[in-house]
Amino acid sequence: MHIVVCIKQVPDSAQIRVHPVTNTIMRQGVPAIVNPYDLVALEEALRLKDRYQAHVTVLTMGPPQAETALRKALSFGADEAILLTDRAFAGADTLATSYALASAIRQIQKDMPVDLVFAGKQTIDGDTAQVGPGIAVRLGLQMLTYVCKIEALDLEQREITVQRRAEGGVQVLKTRLPALITVLEGINEMRFATMPDMFRAARHPLKVWDKDAAGIEDATRIGLKGSPTVVSKVFAPTPRTQKAEIVQTQSDQPRDQAATLLAKLFTKFPQLRAEIGRRAS
Amino acid sequence: MNDTTASTPPAKKPAGRRKFELDERLKAYKGVWVFIEHERGAAHPVSWELLGEGRKLADKLGVELGAVVPGAPGEDTQKFCAEAFQYGADLCYLIEDPALAEYRNQSYTRALTDLVNKYQPEILLLGATTLGRDLAGSVATTLQTGLTADCTELNIDMENRSLAATRPTFGGSLLCTIVTLNYRPQMATVRPRVMAMPARDETRTGRIVEHPLALVETDIVTKVLEFIPDERRDQANLPFADIIVAGGRGMKRPENFQLIWDLAKVLGAEVGATRPVVQAGWVGADRQVGQSGKTVRPKLYIAVGISGAVQHRVGMEGSDVVIAINQDPNAPIFDFATYGIVGNAMQIVPALTEAFRQHLATAKLAS
Ligand SMILES: Cc1cc2nc3c(=O)[nH]c(=O)nc-3n(C[C@H](O)[C@H](O)[C@H](O)COP(=O)(O)OP(=O)(O)OC[C@H]3O[C@@H](n4cnc5c(N)ncnc54)[C@H](O)[C@@H]3O)c2cc1C
Ligand SMILES: Nc1ncnc2c1ncn2[C@@H]1O[C@H](COP(=O)(O)O)[C@@H](O)[C@H]1O
Numbered sequence: 001m002h003i004v005v006c007i008k009q010v011p012d013s014a015q016i017r018v019h020p021v022t023n024t025i026m027r028q029g030v031p032a033i034v035n036p037y038d039l040v041a042l043e044e045a046l047r048l049k050d051r052y053q054a055h056v057t058v059l060t061m062g063p064p065q066a067e068t069a070l071r072k073a074l075s076f077g078a079d080e081a082i083l084l085t086d087r088a089f090a091g092a093d094t095l096a097t098s099y100a101l102a103s104a105i106r107q108i109q110k111d112m113p114v115d116l117v118f119a120g121k122q123t124i125d126g127d128t129a130q131v132g133p134g135i136a137v138r139l140g141l142q143m144l145t146y147v148c149k150i151e152a153l154d155l156e157q158r159e160i161t162v163q164r165r166a167e168g169g170v171q172v173l174k175t176r177l178p179a180l181i182t183v184l185e186g187i188n189e190m191r192f193a194t195m196p197d198m199f200r201a202a203r204h205p206l207k208v209w210d211k212d213a214a215g216i217e218d219a220t221r222i223g224l225k226g227s228p229t230v231v232s233k234v235f236a237p238t239p240r241t242q243k244a245e246i247v248q249t250q251s252d253q254p255r256d257q258a259a260t261l262l263a264k265l266f267t268k269f270p271q272l273r274a275e276i277g278r279r280a281s
Numbered sequence: 282m283n284d285t286t287a288s289t290p291p292a293k294k295p296a297g298r299r300k301f302e303l304d305e306r307l308k309a310y311k312g313v314w315v316f317i318e319h320e321r322g323a324a325h326p327v328s329w330e331l332l333g334e335g336r337k338l339a340d341k342l343g344v345e346l347g348a349v350v351p352g353a354p355g356e357d358t359q360k361f362c363a364e365a366f367q368y369g370a371d372l373c374y375l376i377e378d379p380a381l382a383e384y385r386n387q388s389y390t391r392a393l394t395d396l397v398n399k400y401q402p403e404i405l406l407l408g409a410t411t412l413g414r415d416l417a418g419s420v421a422t423t424l425q426t427g428l429t430a431d432c433t434e435l436n437i438d439m440e441n442r443s444l445a446a447t448r449p450t451f452g453g454s455l456l457c458t459i460v461t462l463n464y465r466p467q468m469a470t471v472r473p474r475v476m477a478m479p480a481r482d483e484t485r486t487g488r489i490v491e492h493p494l495a496l497v498e499t500d501i502v503t504k505v506l507e508f509i510p511d512e513r514r515d516q517a518n519l520p521f522a523d524i525i526v527a528g529g530r531g532m533k534r535p536e537n538f539q540l541i542w543d544l545a546k547v548l549g550a551e552v553g554a555t556r557p558v559v560q561a562g563w564v565g566a567d568r569q570v571g572q573s574g575k576t577v578r579p580k581l582y583i584a585v586g587i588s589g590a591v592q593h594r595v596g597m598e599g600s601d602v603v604i605a606i607n608q609d610p611n612a613p614i615f616d617f618a619t620y621g622i623v624g625n626a627m628q629i630v631p632a633l634t635e636a637f638r639q640h641l642a643t644a645k646l647a648s
Contacts, residue, residue, distance in 0.1 A: 011451075013451050013452035013454070013576075014393070016451050016452065017453045017454070018451075018453055018455055021621050033403055035620070047479040050412065061552045074603065093419075094428065095421065095422065095425065095426075095427065095428075098422060099570075104454040113363055118413075124452060124573075125450070126450075127430065127431065127449075127450070127452075127572075128428075128430040128431075129335055129418065130414075130418040130421070130422075130430060131429065133386075133415065133418030133419045133420070133422065134418060134419075134421075136419065136424040137390075137418075137419045137423055138422060142387075142502050142503055143386045143415070143419060144503075145389075145411070145414070145415045146411045147385075150447050150509065154373070161506065163634060164411075164510075165411055165413055166320070166321055166384065166412065166508070167318075167325060167410050167411055168321070168510060169414060169508050169509055169511050170318065170508070170509045170510065170511075170512055171383075171384075171505055171507075171508055172505070172506040172507040173503050173504070173505060173506065173507050174503070174504050175502055175503040175504070176502050185566075185573075186566055189434075199487075204569050214379060222610055227427075228425075228426055228427030228462065228463075228464035229427035229428070229429060229459050229461050230405075230459065230460055230461075231457050231458070231459055231463060232438075232445065233454055233457065233458040234450070234456070234457050235453075235455065235456055235457075235458075236455060237449075237452075237453075237456055237591075237595075242615075242617060242619065243616060244442075244605055244615040244616070244617075244619060244621035245615075245619065245620050245621065246610070246615070246616035246620075246621045246622070246623060247621065247622045251623075252624075254624065254628040254629045254631075254632035254633075255632045255636070256622065257622050257632065257633075258629065258631060258632040258633045258635070258636035261604065261620055261622060261633070262636050262637065262640055264620060265602070265604070265620065267602075267639075271580070272580060272581055272602065273644075275523060275524070275547070275580055275581075276524070276548055276581075276637070276640075277507070277641065277642070277644050279523070279524065279548065279549030279550075
């Protein structure tokens, strides 16, 4: 069995600050990490590898520095890593990204057929959750999103059964391979890298593909040119100008503070008094 | 969201500002559409919220507002059409087919792309639910058009009649406005509770356009073996709760979270939480409010031991009234809360619970 896992290197958005004057992202010193949701996908793939001796290829499109993300994935146990990097890929939106990744996966298929493609639920910088479905459509793979459990995999029948998070419940879906799975967060815990794997990862030769190596057929469909969506404006959210009215009491006793708060609240918002009364009765 | 990390970004062109001429073939695309999502006999309220927003867009453009209602024969599709009219739709595209009985990507993608190709809307909106996001991604790719996810604001750029979709980026630290230039339809998803629920006009009606699909079940590879409904039906309710008591890392220990539940019980409220609290396993993931959790719009939001990080804020700033309890007078939550109490939550929350309890008791006596 052959599994491709799509991972992306992203800035650790927890540490991103916006410049107060220029409204630009201050990237300096913000570490690049593997998109956390993609590690959940990778772990799920590695668990299948453990059970079925699968071959796991990790794939990323990004700048040359994204090599670090691939080495990290190798240190957890991935077998092979491919970096798509080319100036022509720059400025891609999700449609252009899925075009490039799908075309690379077709190239990967030439060496070894692919049974499953994994993607994260979404990225923490783009946050769109669109690239996975985009790849599935382009490659004609059965599409299973928000998967919270892989119930069964039958390699002989080439069938997979999964649980998928839906609104108000879980769908149990059965489909045929090859399929693309996007994985919900929190369904597994990432393993630790072993020493031998860490050494292997550091030395492992990566495949670095430009647009020709990735088999891009139509160069107008990648990068900025191939992107229907365009960012027309970036700005900081207007801060709610209102500052909280801090409840002041003479005693600093929680009881008095609570009483004062209720008095203020119900005077200014009588509808809340009614609302609470109605619900609690 | 354009990705500028793939390599050094090219010089920024203010592409959105540029006046441009739409391809002749794309000028035929007219009208605003909303996808009506329903499962197990109930329409998802986000569909009505989107009709409210779609109405404004359609009026600005001077075009009709269409609702797309898919489903299996025998389902409540007629009822959903009637409701769609009451929430502002001018017409409903009704697609009935047995293969649409339960949501599956393949059959729904076929239905929606077929309909778009036939009737050519300029704008197509879907809820950013698990269903809507799944469907929007494959429909946009199939139609080769742009899709902007999780928008918080939709507008028309009158200069070139294009949809200007605003969404948070970099975890909510910034907003960006995205346009889809020479591609149609322009697609966007919006999360539940981001847009206000429009008023319902019981007298409004419209016309129904039926679209036959003739899907063959055996062509659809994926089968639904079972649907396991969430046991606790309250789970999905957080986005629609009128009162929420939410706790953060300031609660210090999982046992202390009981104080949050106690206050919520007295108020008949739902319990929410920040991401660290969810990650620590103190409450279930369905209670997380924020960027990577739920968007909520309650009448009252009580934030206890929550710093007010932007990723949390984007999920709850639509609340009418926010009460914040925090030890640190400089916590960012006080920058946008309505009322604040500076102090130790372990003492203030029980006092507040008691105060509300007493208030309710006297209110009951008086009535
Ligand atoms: C991509 C991304 C997505 C994210 N998505 C979300 C999301 O969806 N939702 C979310 O909530 N977060 C999200 N976060 C995390 C977010 O950035 C913050 O880390 C988080 O909201 C902080 O949670 P907190 O307020 O509980 O904890 P802290 O920031 O640690 O704040 C705790 C607060 O409690 C106060 N406190 C301490 N002790 C007491 C006491 N005894 N009494 C009263 N107050 C006390 C402190 O003064 C402090 O203000 C996301 C982050 C990233 C990077
Ligand atoms: N540049 C990329 N390289 C490889 N995989 C990607 C890239 N961008 C997105 N993905 C995959 O697609 C998923 C969804 O991304 P997004 O649509 O940006 O939220 C991610 O979790 C990754 O698995």
